[in-house]
Amino acid sequence: MASIKLATWNINSVRLRADLVGQFLTAYSPDVLCLQETKVPDALFPGEVFTGLGYVHQAINGQKGYHGVAILSRLPFRKTAALSFCGKDDTRHVSAVLEAGLQLHNFYVPAGGDTPDRSVNPKFGQKLDFIGRMTRWAEKLDRPTLIVGDFNVAPLDCDVYDHKALLKVVSHTPVEIETLGLFKDAHGWVDLGREFIPAPDRNYTWWSYRAFWRDKDQGRRLDHMWASPDLAGHAKGHRCVEETRRWEQPSDHVPVVTEFTF
DNA sequence: ATGGCTGGTAGAACCAGA
Numbered sequence: 001m002a003s004i005k006l007a008t009w010n011i012n013s014v015r016l017r018a019d020l021v022g023q024f025l026t027a028y029s030p031d032v033l034c035l036q037e038t039k040v041p042d043a044l045f046p047g048e049v050f051t052g053l054g055y056v057h058q059a060i061n062g063q064k065g066y067h068g069v070a071i072l073s074r075l076p077f078r079k080t081a082a083l084s085f086c087g088k089d090d091t092r093h094v095s096a097v098l099e100a101g102l103q104l105h106n107f108y109v110p111a112g113g114d115t116p117d118r119s120v121n122p123k124f125g126q127k128l129d130f131i132g133r134m135t136r137w138a139e140k141l142d143r144p145t146l147i148v149g150d151f152n153v154a155p156l157d158c159d160v161y162d163h164k165a166l167l168k169v170v171s172h173t174p175v176e177i178e179t180l181g182l183f184k185d186a187h188g189w190v191d192l193g194r195e196f197i198p199a200p201d202r203n204y205t206w207w208s209y210r211a212f213w214r215d216k217d218q219g220r221r222l223d224h225m226w227a228s229p230d231l232a233g234h235a236k237g238h239r240c241v242e243e244t245r246r247w248e249q250p251s252d253h254v255p256v257v258t259e260f261t262f
Numbered sequence: 263a264t265g266g267c268t269g270g271t272a273g274a275a276c277c278a279g280a
């Protein structure tokens with residue numbers, strides 16, 4: 001029986017934290033790692049660090065300063081692609097088809113700015129539109145598909161430390177949760193994080209750099225792995241690697257890992 | 263309950279994250 005271990009991690013600058021990525025790859029040995037917020041143009045991507053660890057297959061889509069995504073893999077790709085949604089080429093997607101036929105899509109959904117009102121904050125509108133565009137994109141999928149990444153939405157009450165307070169905070173507002181829910185239901189995506197760690201258990205993937213929030217465990221579940229219905233049953237193990245949040249000069253997000261058997 | 267850190271681009275204070 002074949003087994004594939006896939007991981008996703010918002011790294012918040014892959015150049016600054018290339019060694020941390022290497023530490024994670026060595027310690028947890030995923031076959032594939034999807035990164036978000038690489039913050040580096042493709043020509044400057046530190047690929048050799050990961051090639052040296054056996055991750056010789058790399059699909060990257062980055063730009064200067066902001067956003068940026070990458071897929072590092074020990075398994076060969078049949079094909080790779082990068083999508084631009086909403087008329088903006090802002091490096092929020094990269095995908096790869098693995099030899100097993102698994103379609104892997106890595107997303108960095110817009111954060112959405114400060115004010116949850118698209119009439120005064122265009123970034124919030126862009127976020128909702130991006131998720132709407134994902135919904136239409138998913139209509140065409142007809143293969144076993146895994147979507148991973150930083151969705152920048154904590155959908156369930158128990159995905160934040162204080163549901164009532166955060167209803168007004170971008171990442172947990174009702175309209176974001178509704179929009180993400182429409183996307184989820186349209187394809188029947190299975191939220192693997194909650195398959196393996198059911199509500200209402202604590203299951204955070206992000207903690208602010210601000211010490212007060214971190215020390216009080218005021219986290220949110222923003223990073224996700226969603227499987228299409230035909231793939232979800234193959235998921236056999238799942239975890240968040242909270243340890244990395246305590247590493248020196250860490251990302252504010254932690255890796256999420258799922259193992260599949262076929 | 264809170265944005266009071268952090269990174270990148272600059273080459274000093276911004277913007278952005280969420």
